[in-house]
Amino acid sequence: MGALKLAKDVFLLPTPSGAYYAVSTEKMDKTRRFLNNLFIQPVTPKLTVEQMIALSGGEDEDKALELLRHCQKLGWVQGIDKALSAPKNSLEDILPDLLKNISETGKVLLADDQGFYLACSGFTHETAEELSALSAELGIVHKRRSGLLFNNLGLGSQAWSIVDAFGNSQIGFWPIFIGKHRFVIAISGIPHFNQKQFIDLIWALSMSYAIK
Numbered sequence: 001m002g003a004l005k006l007a008k009d010v011f012l013l014p015t016p017s018g019a020y021y022a023v024s025t026e027k028m029d030k031t032r033r034f035l036n037n038l039f040i041q042p043v044t045p046k047l048t049v050e051q052m053i054a055l056s057g058g059e060d061e062d063k064a065l066e067l068l069r070h071c072q073k074l075g076w077v078q079g080i081d082k083a084l085s086a087p088k089n090s091l092e093d094i095l096p097d098l099l100k101n102i103s104e105t106g107k108v109l110l111a112d113d114q115g116f117y118l119a120c121s122g123f124t125h126e127t128a129e130e131l132s133a134l135s136a137e138l139g140i141v142h143k144r145r146s147g148l149l150f151n152n153l154g155l156g157s158q159a160w161s162i163v164d165a166f167g168n169s170q171i172g173f174w175p176i177f178i179g180k181h182r183f184v185i186a187i188s189g190i191p192h193f194n195q196k197q198f199i200d201l202i203w204a205l206s207m208s209y210a211i212k
Contacts, residue, residue: 006065010079011044012051016194018076019202023176025158033057034067035076039206044084087204094204095119099185101197107188111135112181122188135173135184142175176202179210 014022014035022035037055038045045051052064059067071077087094099108100121107122115136120128138160161172174185183205185191192198 006047006049006052007079009081010047011081011083012038012047012055013044013078013080013084014038014199014202015075015078016196016198017074018071018078019199020193021076023178023202026177026182030056030059030067031071031076034071036206036210038077039203040210042086042207044080046083047079086207087200091118091204091208095201096121098197098201098204101195102185102192102201103187103189104192105189109186111184111186113139113183118183131171131186132184135186138173139175139182139184176205178202178205181209 018035019039022032022039025032028036034056037057045055049061049064052068053059053061056064056067068077087098095110096119099110099119100106102108103122105122109117109120109123109128109131111117111132113136115133117128117132123131142158142160159172159174161169164170169187169190171186171188172191174187174191176183176185
């Protein structure tokens with residue numbers, strides 16, 4: 001492991017796929033803990049051995065660097081050459097713009113686990129209310145049938161979707177877990193999670209909810 005060398009003057013930021021992995025389930029492992037720790041930093045941390053040990057939860061140097069190599073191999077973390085700051089405006093102000101960029105139709109909302117929406121883009125108020133209530137009901141069904149879905153069928157995803165005759169999503173419900181909170185992103189059409197806005201969405205939510 002001593003052959004591993006860290007690049008100089010690089011700052012750590014999760015990729016969109018790393019952001020999704022970090023929040024796609026409440027079950028925590030070392031990789032998710034590391035990625036979630038990145039999302040509660042107000043500024044992207046500089047890549048150093050000391051930072052990796054801290055972000056990995058106190059692992060020794062070899063294990064911390066191996067964790068970094070693992071995340072890099074899977075494309076879950078990236079090195080950037082300039083430090084970035086977490087979104088600073090209020091969630092009320094920034095969520096609609098962040099949300100609309102992760103849907104091909106611009107129709108998307110963020111709901112809590114009680115079935116109330118926190119932000120919306122493209123949907124009418126009445127539709128957003130109904131979809132948020134539906135997202136909470138789907139969460140109850142999923143939890144009730146998780147044994148069948150995960151143990152019997154091997155389906156690890158917690159997302160639900162209404163599809164057309166070709167299997168394309170017409171509207172999907174994507175749970176994300178921030179700290180002790182469960183949210184749902186409801187999206188009309190195909191989700192576009194592979195965007196910088198998705199990273200910023202998870203970062204903004206983590207700064208507001210994961211550190212409390």
